[in-house]
Amino acid sequence: MSGSGEKTLNLTLKVWRQKNAKAAGNLETHQLSGISTDMSFLEMFDVLNEKLITDGKEPIAFDHDCREGICGMCSMYINGRPHGPKQGVTTCQLHMRSFNDGETIVVEPWRSAAFPVVKDLAVDRSAFDRIISSGGFVSVNTGNAKDANNILIPKDDADDAFNAAACIGCGACVAACKNGSAMLFVSAKVSQLALLPQGKVEAKGRVLNMVGQMDEEGFGACTNTGACEAECPKGISLENIARMNREYLSSSLTYVKK
Amino acid sequence: MASSSKLNAKIPEGTLENKWTKYRSTVHLVNPANKRSLEVLVVGSGLAGASAAASLAEMGYKVKVFCFQDSPRRAHSIAAQGGINAAKNYQNDGDSVYRLFYDTIKGGDYRAREANVHRLAEVSSSIIDQCVAQGVPFAREYGGLLSNRSFGGTQVQRTFYAAGQTGQQLLLGAYSALQRQVGMGAVKLCARHEMLDVVVIDGKARGIIARDLITGKLERHFGHAVVLATGGYGNVFFLSTNAMGSNVTAAWKAHKKGAFFGNPCFTQIHPTCIPVSGDHQSKLTLMSESLRNDGRIWVPKKAGDTRKPNEIPEEERDYYLERRYPAFGNLVPRDVASRAAKERCDAGFGVGASKLAVYLDFAANMMRYGTIEASKQNLHNPSQEKIKELGRDVVKEKYGNLFDMYKQITGEDPYELPMRIYPAVHYTMGGLWVDYNLMTNVEGMYALGEANFSDHGANRLGASALMQGLADGYFVLPYTIGEYLSEEIRTKAISTDHEAFVKAEAEVNERLTKMLNIKGTKSVDFFHKALGKIMWDKCGMARSEEGLKWAISEIRKIREEFWKDVRVPGTADEFNPELEKAGRVADFIELGELMCVDALTRNESCGGHFREEFQTEEGEALRDDENYSFVSAWEMKEVGNWELHKEELKYENIKIAARSYK
Numbered sequence: 045m046s047g048s049g050e051k052t053l054n055l056t057l058k059v060w061r062q063k064n065a066k067a068a069g070n071l072e073t074h075q076l077s078g079i080s081t082d083m084s085f086l087e088m089f090d091v092l093n094e095k096l097i098t099d100g101k102e103p104i105a106f107d108h109d110c111r112e113g114i115c116g117m118c119s120m121y122i123n124g125r126p127h128g129p130k131q132g133v134t135t136c137q138l139h140m141r142s143f144n145d146g147e148t149i150v151v152e153p154w155r156s157a158a159f160p161v162v163k164d165l166a167v168d169r170s171a172f173d174r175i176i177s178s179g180g181f182v183s184v185n186t187g188n189a190k191d192a193n194n195i196l197i198p199k200d201d202a203d204d205a206f207n208a209a210a211c212i213g214c215g216a217c218v219a220a221c222k223n224g225s226a227m228l229f230v231s232a233k234v235s236q237l238a239l240l241p242q243g244k245v246e247a248k249g250r251v252l253n254m255v256g257q258m259d260e261e262g263f264g265a266c267t268n269t270g271a272c273e274a275e276c277p278k279g280i281s282l283e284n285i286a287r288m289n290r291e292y293l294s295s296s297l298t299y300v301k302k
Numbered sequence: 303m304a305s306s307s308k309l310n311a312k313i314p315e316g317t318l319e320n321k322w323t324k325y326r327s328t329v330h331l332v333n334p335a336n337k338r339s340l341e342v343l344v345v346g347s348g349l350a351g352a353s354a355a356a357s358l359a360e361m362g363y364k365v366k367v368f369c370f371q372d373s374p375r376r377a378h379s380i381a382a383q384g385g386i387n388a389a390k391n392y393q394n395d396g397d398s399v400y401r402l403f404y405d406t407i408k409g410g411d412y413r414a415r416e417a418n419v420h421r422l423a424e425v426s427s428s429i430i431d432q433c434v435a436q437g438v439p440f441a442r443e444y445g446g447l448l449s450n451r452s453f454g455g456t457q458v459q460r461t462f463y464a465a466g467q468t469g470q471q472l473l474l475g476a477y478s479a480l481q482r483q484v485g486m487g488a489v490k491l492c493a494r495h496e497m498l499d500v501v502v503i504d505g506k507a508r509g510i511i512a513r514d515l516i517t518g519k520l521e522r523h524f525g526h527a528v529v530l531a532t533g534g535y536g537n538v539f540f541l542s543t544n545a546m547g548s549n550v551t552a553a554w555k556a557h558k559k560g561a562f563f564g565n566p567c568f569t570q571i572h573p574t575c576i577p578v579s580g581d582h583q584s585k586l587t588l589m590s591e592s593l594r595n596d597g598r599i600w601v602p603k604k605a606g607d608t609r610k611p612n613e614i615p616e617e618e619r620d621y622y623l624e625r626r627y628p629a630f631g632n633l634v635p636r637d638v639a640s641r642a643a644k645e646r647c648d649a650g651f652g653v654g655a656s657k658l659a660v661y662l663d664f665a666a667n668m669m670r671y672g673t674i675e676a677s678k679q680n681l682h683n684p685s686q687e688k689i690k691e692l693g694r695d696v697v698k699e700k701y702g703n704l705f706d707m708y709k710q711i712t713g714e715d716p717y718e719l720p721m722r723i724y725p726a727v728h729y730t731m732g733g734l735w736v737d738y739n740l741m742t743n744v745e746g747m748y749a750l751g752e753a754n755f756s757d758h759g760a761n762r763l764g765a766s767a768l769m770q771g772l773a774d775g776y777f778v779l780p781y782t783i784g785e786y787l788s789e790e791i792r793t794k795a796i797s798t799d800h801e802a803f804v805k806a807e808a809e810v811n812e813r814l815t816k817m818l819n820i821k822g823t824k825s826v827d828f829f830h831k832a833l834g835k836i837m838w839d840k841c842g843m844a845r846s847e848e849g850l851k852w853a854i855s856e857i858r859k860i861r862e863e864f865w866k867d868v869r870v871p872g873t874a875d876e877f878n879p880e881l882e883k884a885g886r887v888a889d890f891i892e893l894g895e896l897m898c899v900d901a902l903t904r905n906e907s908c909g910g911h912f913r914e915e916f917q918t919e920e921g922e923a924l925r926d927d928e929n930y931s932f933v934s935a936w937e938m939k940e941v942g943n944w945e946l947h948k949e950e951l952k953y954e955n956i957k958i959a960a961r962s963y964k
């Protein structure tokens with residue numbers, strides 16, 4: 045059915061196996077043959093797991109859900125790059141046509157002090173939820189809103205806010221960063237809300253709280269290497285970090301916590 | 303026909319327009335001090351669950367939220383693409399609460415409850431207000447106002463959207479409201495937890511058994527009320543547009559504990575999805591209905607035509623929807639569009655290698671937009687190339703992420719070639735039966751969002767699921783739950799050492815152990831695929847008495863074989879995704895049988911339920927209002943044995959008519 049000219053590949057896979065958070069891990073080698081180039085990377089893992097189960101071995105645990113690049117759950121570090129070799133896609137959207145016959149592929153989990161491994165390729169990213177809890181919202185209870193069109197928002201601002209809000213919370217930015225910094229993720233939320241009139245009211249406290257929580261979670265500092273932007277599957281731009289730095293600076297000078 | 307005495311929909315008295323307002327102002331209240339000692343368990347963190355949990359916590363209730371993903375933000379709602387409806391009439395095109403109500407009832411082929419649907423239309427407008435206040439970045443016009451688009455089954459523009467990521471933006475809004483409450487300590491979050499049973503004490507839902515998916519430990523949680531917002535069960539077909547983890551388990555456990563299952567066979571097959579490409583396929587990807595605003599659907603006029611699409615001249619193309627349904631054209635409702643695609647492919651006009659696809663073509667509208675853009679930019683005599691480029695930019699802004707997704711998956715560029723699409727399972731209108739308060743027939747147990755059966759009848763209109771999920775969570779349940787909880791203020795928290803908790807946990811444990819101990823020869827996916835194939839062939843787009851009877855006997859065989867020969871690796875006290883999957887598939891197998899039983903009982907065609915024996919000469923669905931104007935509410939006696947209860951549907955405000963989009 046494919047219009048892309050389906051081919052098949054033989055591959056060597058080196059996959060990180062780790063029983064649980066406390067256990068030590070190691071790379072395990074698997075040979076795969078007859079992998080269709082039309083398969084997604086995760087479908088290739090389905091094939092491998094099916095084989096492991098048939099052979100009476102334990103399948104490889106990995107996180108995934110939507111398989112269309114939007115839930116942010118999948119998280120594989122492929123040949124030294126979060127979400128693999130292709131720009132602008134998540135692991136689940138990566139297709140085997142991006143690989144060559146005979147290739148060796150190394151697959152590891154996100155590596156970051158703030159994202160402990162749960163098992164094999166699955167990690168714990170609950171630190172991101174706690175950062176959002178610390179300020180990534182507009183404080184408006186249900187039922188308090190006025191008519192939506194009473195707030196006029198210039199289209200460019202709305203578009204910029206949308207682009208920042210497109211972050212899927214996958215954590216590739218953290219995995220890509222040699223310092224394990226979460227600046228891109230945090231700045232995307234700070235920017236979205238700073239760009240909109242609804243978010244302005246609480247802007248100062250928000251940026252201070254979210255940055256404070258980020259530090260508390262054990263993410264590293266940002267040294268502007270730009271690896272995060274290069275590996276972000278959703279094109280979240282470094283401009284967000286610049287905007288957050290400006291917000292942070294002006295807030296720490298003027299904000300008085302009550 | 304009268305409704306079964308076991309079903310009381312509790313629809314308030316009064317005229318349709320006033321029922322909700324009046325009810326809302328008279329429903330019992332719980333005072334703030336009492337709210338603090340009332341605990342509500344919310345299972346599910348999608349649009350319905352997150353909005354309900356945040357709102358209940360804001361009101362002062364103690365709330366716990368459960369989801370199986372690692373974060374509530376990843377609930378399947380995140381994947382919704384096209385938009386959310388609301389009767390704002392911002393486009394001044396004659397929209398109103400009544401029109402949204404009418405379109406929804408008609409779209410559902412007259413199988414939904416009038417009072418619920420009217421309430422949905424009434425609150426729709428507040429949803430948009432709430433989301434905008436939260437900072438949801440909806441698409442806007444240059445003047446700063448909100449933008450709208452059209453969806454199928456309507457002739458007004460009432461759909462609000464954020465590119466092709468509306469669900470994401472709405473869910474992140476609800477998620478941030480939820481996380482705000484988590485931060486304030488009003489909500490306790492239990493991510494990576496799966497509910498595996500409800501605990502019922504003296505006829506009332508009083509808690510759940512949940513498995514911590516990381517440690518595998520079973521936990522008991524008490525609640526004065528249990529709210530299930532656990533999504534739809536389209537994955538019973540194995541291949542669907544749902545996320546991989548979407549399942550029926552929570553609803554099914556509730557069903558087994560006495561909650562009736564409503565209209566289980568009402569499934570939505572979405573017309574525009576990327577076709578199956580091979581046996582390795584693990585899920586199907588939707589191409590949003592919004593694309594039908596600008597894409598024209600066609601097949602070659604000549605059967606078996608092997609030319610490339612752009613080599614087929616205009617006069618040799620059959621724009622079959624425009625031909626058959628001139629009034630709605632490419633924007634007919636989903637069930638109608640899906641059946642029409644199947645009809646063309648079955649007749650030999652399908653395209654692509656498998657011949658199970660039709661074209662969705664943007665070329666004409668791309669050029670139209672390009673021309674408009676050129677004149678906006680004051681370009682005189684622009685070249686065809688320039689027009690195409692400008693048009694391409696417009697289309698990119700509207701649907702860029704969908705076009706990228708299509709290219710990723712198929713390796714073809716939809717800006718150059720028409721998309722190839724085919725129908726796929728997408729949504730389930732059926733679900734737990736609920737009354738007007740969204741309570742199931744088990745007291746204290748509620749069902750919200752896609753998990754209930756309530757508002758869409760036999761076919762859901764596009765952009766109405768997001769509306770319903772958020773209506774239920776933000777604006778309906780927070781009021782209606784007071785009717786029950788106001789009577790519970792004297793109920794002290796029940797200890798989780800209560801025998802009902804102990805027994806429920808033991809049963810869950812036994813089931814898990816049993817699955818692990820079979821140590822058979824076939825993987826969980828083997829059974830899931832076998833079930834899915836039967837469901838798609840016999841209980842999918844077309845159903846027949848003979849096919850359904852065969853399906854029921856085959857599904858029973860699959861069930862037997864599953865419990866004899868499944869192989870589930872690993873143990874119960876660790877992170878074990880195969881074990882999670884096994885439990886879900888075991889429930890799907892039982893549900894699949896009920897869906898076929900329901901489809902077999904309904905001797906008519908309506909909405910997504912098309913029985914081959916009941917169609918007009920032109921191949922349109924033939925309803926039987928005389929005998930089937932009811933909701934099927936199934937009570938489980940034991941696995942494989944159900945009793946049907948009927949809730950009669952009364953139409954007092956809408957004249958029932960044959961549904962026509964011609």
Ligand SMILES: Cc1cc2nc3c(=O)[nH]c(=O)nc-3n(C[C@H](O)[C@H](O)[C@H](O)COP(=O)(O)OP(=O)(O)OC[C@H]3O[C@@H](n4cnc5c(N)ncnc54)[C@H](O)[C@@H]3O)c2cc1C
Pocket residue numbers: 345346347348349350351368369370371374376377378379380381382383384385386468469495496497498531532533534543544545548549551552588590728729750751752753764765766767768769771
């Ligand atoms: C690809 C796609 C596109 C769509 N686009 C649109 C659109 O444009 N407009 C529209 O109106 N509708 C759309 N829909 C439909 C709509 O997205 C869904 O119907 C809606 O989001 C369902 O929301 P929900 O809150 O009911 O459930 P979900 O979002 O599915 O959430 C279910 C929640 O329950 C949890 N859960 C489930 N089972 C358990 C368990 N046993 N234990 C613990 N937790 C559990 C999950 O973790 C999750 O948090 C689309 C659907 C799909 C598949």
Ligand code: SF4
Pocket residue numbers: 210211212213214215216217218228229232275276277278279280
């Ligand atoms: S900023 Fe990009 S890489 Fe980081 S979490 Fe968001 S989407 Fe993922």
Ligand code: FES
Pocket residue numbers: 107108109110111112113114115116117118134135136137
């Ligand atoms: S599985 Fe959802 S983004 Fe990859």
